Amino acid sequence: MTDPINYYAFKKEEWKSFYQLQSIPxxxxxxxxxxxxxxxxxxQDVRDVYIPMVHLLDLCxxxxxxxxxTKTEFLSKKPRKVPFIIGISxxxxxxxxxxxxxxxxxxxxxFPDKKIQLITTDGFLYNSAELNRRHIMDRKGFPxxxxxxxxxxxxxxxxxxxxxxxxPIYSHDAYDIIPDKFDIVDQPDVLIIEGINxxxxxxxQQIYVSDFTDFSIYIDAEDDLIEQWYIERFKSLMDTAFQNxxxxxxxxxxxxxxxxxxxxxxxxxEINLPNxxxxxxxxxxxxxxxxxxxxxxxxxxxxxxxx
Ligand SMILES: Nc1ncnc2c1ncn2[C@@H]1O[C@H](COP(=O)(O)OP(=O)(O)O)[C@@H](O)[C@H]1O
Ligand SMILES: CC(C)(COP(=O)(O)O)[C@@H](O)C(=O)NCCC(=O)O
Numbered sequence: 001m002t003d004p005i006n007y008y009a010f011k012k013e014e015w016k017s018f019y020q021l022q023s024i025p026x027x028x029x030x031x032x033x034x035x036x037x038x039x040x041x042x043x044q045d046v047r048d049v050y051i052p053m054v055h056l057l058d059l060c061x062x063x064x065x066x067x068x069x070t071k072t073e074f075l076s077k078k079p080r081k082v083p084f085i086i087g088i089s090x091x092x093x094x095x096x097x098x099x100x101x102x103x104x105x106x107x108x109x110x111f112p113d114k115k116i117q118l119i120t121t122d123g124f125l126y127n128s129a130e131l132n133r134r135h136i137m138d139r140k141g142f143p144x145x146x147x148x149x150x151x152x153x154x155x156x157x158x159x160x161x162x163x164x165x166x167x168p169i170y171s172h173d174a175y176d177i178i179p180d181k182f183d184i185v186d187q188p189d190v191l192i193i194e195g196i197n198x199x200x201x202x203x204x205q206q207i208y209v210s211d212f213t214d215f216s217i218y219i220d221a222e223d224d225l226i227e228q229w230y231i232e233r234f235k236s237l238m239d240t241a242f243q244n245x246x247x248x249x250x251x252x253x254x255x256x257x258x259x260x261x262x263x264x265x266x267x268x269x270e271i272n273l274p275n276x277x278x279x280x281x282x283x284x285x286x287x288x289x290x291x292x293x294x295x296x297x298x299x300x301x302x303x304x305x306x307x
Pocket of ligand 2 (some may be wrong): 092
């Protein structure tokens with residue numbers, strides 16, 4: 001596929017030449033934190049791609065702060081700190097949550113005075129009872145499976161500077177929303193919001209998630225590779241999380257391993273792949289930055305929106 005005309009496209013080698021943070025190397029502790037949540041992660045990609053990205057995000061944040069200040073001066077209002085929101089989008093299993101957590105660690109490392117928080121949009125999925133009531137249990141992840149009104153309300157409260165804003169929590173263990181449990185977002189300097197729908201324009205909404213994000217990143221890869229990562233993640237979960245008797249997949253993972261994998265492949269083919277094609281991929285060219293990954297999650301190309 002040719003690159004969209006409104007993006008600069010860079011091979012990794014070129015991208016990394018734009019910024020090297022040699023002066024503030026990652027500490028052993030930060031490297032340990034990165035490896036702790038994903039020991040497969042390429043530290044070379046962290047240095048070559050993510051550190052320049054973090055620098056770009058900081059420049060964008062400074063610009064955003066200056067613009068907020070100018071705006072309040074024009075309006076003769078008292079200046080206040082407005083959270084800078086980074087949206088991360090892409091297919092199920094493309095690596096959104098890994099990227100989001102990596103950015104959280106790196107931003108915390110390089111900007112220790114800033115409060116960085118992270119939430120995922122899956123907390124705004126309707127709970128299973130409601131999905132069943134609407135007969136859309138097999139449409140989890142599709143636009144209609146999210147309570148977009150609540151998500152927009154949440155983002156509006158965060159942007160308005162409200163304290164202790166609650167975000168509901170989705171449990172992959174229970175395959176459902178956890179009742180009465182919340183993440184608390186409390187006046188962060190930077191909020192990272194990760195989810196397949198952060199660039200979507202649902203038809204029944206006039207305000208979108210993207211109206212609240214100040215920088216958006218789309219994680220991209222070929223469909224076949226993402227399917228492979230989905231199945232690999234499923235297999236490693238079978239040896240870990242699915243061993244817990246309270247896990248949603250406990251029974252199926254304990255009857256017949258091959259059947260369980262077959263089942264996961266069907267879920268990919270019938271739910272996540274169609275969602276990727278119909279609803280996620282078409283939002284790619286709204287992102288400020290597209291990160292393209294190839295085998296073993298290595299990044300081979302970065303596209304930065306020109307205008
Ligand atoms: N940069 C990376 N390096 C190595 N493995 C990765 C990387 N990003 C994601 N993965 C692996 O790919 C799978 C999907 O990643 P995940 O972050 O859970 O995706 P998503 O949040 O998009 O569903 C997981 O098994 C994860 O460990
Ligand atoms: C809850 C999700 C929609 C969220 O995806 P994520 O943000 O974790 O990529 C997804 O993990 C999911 O459950 N999809 C439905 C089909 C499946 O079980 O994979």
